[in-house]
Amino acid sequence: MEKIIINGGNALHGEVEISGAKNAVVAIIPATLLAQDVCRIENIPSISDVNVMIKILQQLGAEIKMINKNTLEIDTRHVLSDTIGHEMSKQMRASYYFIGALLGRFNHARVAMPGGCSFGVRPIDQHIKGFEALGADISIDKTGVLNAHADKLLGNSINFDVVSVGATINLMLAAVKARGLTIIEPAAKEPHIVDLANFLNSMGADIRGAGTDTIKIRGVEKLHGCEYAIIPDQIEAGTYMVAAAATNGDVLIKNVIPKHLESISAKLLECGVLVEEFDDSVHIKGIRRPNHCNVKTMPHPGFPTDMQPQLAVLLSIANGNSMISESVWDNRFRYIEQLLRMGAKISVDGKSAFIEGTDSLHGAPVRADDLRAGAAMVIAGLVAEGTTEIEEIYHIKRGYDHIIEKFQSLGADIYLRDDPDNRGTVLEVG
Ligand code: EPU
Numbered sequence: 001m002e003k004i005i006i007n008g009g010n011a012l013h014g015e016v017e018i019s020g021a022k023n024a025v026v027a028i029i030p031a032t033l034l035a036q037d038v039c040r041i042e043n044i045p046s047i048s049d050v051n052v053m054i055k056i057l058q059q060l061g062a063e064i065k066m067i068n069k070n071t072l073e074i075d076t077r078h079v080l081s082d083t084i085g086h087e088m089s090k091q092m093r094a095s096y097y098f099i100g101a102l103l104g105r106f107n108h109a110r111v112a113m114p115g116g117c118s119f120g121v122r123p124i125d126q127h128i129k130g131f132e133a134l135g136a137d138i139s140i141d142k143t144g145v146l147n148a149h150a151d152k153l154l155g156n157s158i159n160f161d162v163v164s165v166g167a168t169i170n171l172m173l174a175a176v177k178a179r180g181l182t183i184i185e186p187a188a189k190e191p192h193i194v195d196l197a198n199f200l201n202s203m204g205a206d207i208r209g210a211g212t213d214t215i216k217i218r219g220v221e222k223l224h225g226c227e228y229a230i231i232p233d234q235i236e237a238g239t240y241m242v243a244a245a246a247t248n249g250d251v252l253i254k255n256v257i258p259k260h261l262e263s264i265s266a267k268l269l270e271c272g273v274l275v276e277e278f279d280d281s282v283h284i285k286g287i288r289r290p291n292h293c294n295v296k297t298m299p300h301p302g303f304p305t306d307m308q309p310q311l312a313v314l315l316s317i318a319n320g321n322s323m324i325s326e327s328v329w330d331n332r333f334r335y336i337e338q339l340l341r342m343g344a345k346i347s348v349d350g351k352s353a354f355i356e357g358t359d360s361l362h363g364a365p366v367r368a369d370d371l372r373a374g375a376a377m378v379i380a381g382l383v384a385e386g387t388t389e390i391e392e393i394y395h396i397k398r399g400y401d402h403i404i405e406k407f408q409s410l411g412a413d414i415y416l417r418d419d420p421d422n423r424g425t426v427l428e429v430g
Pocket of ligand 1: 026125127162163164165167188328330371372
């Protein structure tokens with residue numbers, strides 16, 4: 001089994017380039033189905049979630065060419081299938097974006113229920129409510145395959161009961177070619193929602209208001225191919241920001257949109273870390289013992305739940321006591337058991353974690369419970385005295401492009417065991 005090994009204690013120094021956003025690309029790849037044409041997409045991250053997306057599209061009948069290491073040309077003209085089975089669907093959460101995309105293309109879809117990181121129950125009732133509002137009949141059969149069918153999709157007003165990234169994206173995909181006006185409220189406002197809207201608009205869609213609470217979509221008959229570059233990954237950037245701060249390092253994080261990082265920068269500033277923003281980069285300079293602070297995760301533009309485990313590592317070595325309140329997911333503190341093994345002092349009560357800052361962490365064998373929990377283990381390993389071995393690193397490969405090489409380039413003593421080439425995930429087309 002592959003493991004990440006880290007000999008901790010080195011302050012990170014230098015420059016690191018952020019890759020394209022995972023949560024944007026996993027929506028944009030299915031969205032290419034709506035064009036029935038050729039799309040060229042740049043700034044694609046080399047992560048295993050993208051490999052799964054590519055395989056699903058190929059199984060549906062798309063032709064995909066790798067133009068260079070981060071650019072794909074996707075031709076969806078000859079796609080005929082509307083069906084995705086368990087084998088592929090269980091590999092990632094975002095496979096459910098194919099429901100909206102296939103429904104938008106064919107008026108029907110058969111997609112097995114998705115897998116992905118486990119933070120407790122992850123219902124899709126809001127997605128279903130939205131599809132039904134557009135006129136689709138939805139049923140889930142005994143084997144767990146969702147069947148969606150509409151004679152014709154018709155625009156409608158959709159009022160979600162919760163703010164959901166996934167439901168907002170799925171409805172955008174289904175509504176873009178529905179007849180008439182669709183209004184989505186309250187819409188999620190994450191950067192990847194805006195990126196998807198920009199991508200669809202580049203294909204000829206008429207979507208307004210992405211990034212606000214209300215998205216208005218006027219259905220168009222036909223979409224066409226386009227060239228598009230994915231935005232930089234907010235959470236990957238935030239992960240390097242926190243890693244630089246936690247190791248008392250000095251790092252320039254390049255190819256970012258600083259506006260997307262504001263809530264993360266604000267927390268680091270509160271911790272006494274130096275954060276300097278430039279046009280498309282941020283400079284982070286840590287201090288030996290960060291200040292404690294409290295944080296509550298919120299939908300964008302609040303502090304992202306996907307940065308919660310990484311920040312917990314920084315707060316574990318802060319001066320004083322901190323509290324983290326998780327308001328998005330019911331069960332996102334499983335990783336704390338692993339941090340306790342490394343000497344962190346944290347107790348959990350429901351959706352709150354209480355962190356007593358300690359002077360140092362020590363290396364230990366730990367596990368990546370999920371993607372962001374895995375990123376937190378890497379940061380903890382970089383901070384800790386001694387050696388940390390991280391298991392179940394396939395979670396990390398789902399969403400971090402060449403994480404080992406990037407941290408090595410910043411001076412970290414980190415490597416992959418059982419991989420003689422010492423390479424990260426490489427995009428697989430073929
Ligand atoms: N919810 C419902 N019903 C639904 C959908 C969601 O009750 O039909 C609830 C969820 O249970 C949760 C809340 O609404 O309590 C928010 O869930 P949301 O739908 O926004 O999350 P998601 O779309 O499943 C995306 C990201 C997650 C990220 C969340 C929150 C992707 C592929 N995933 O998940 O990212 O944590 O938004 O920002 O975009 C990650 O990248 O590590 C990751 C898990």
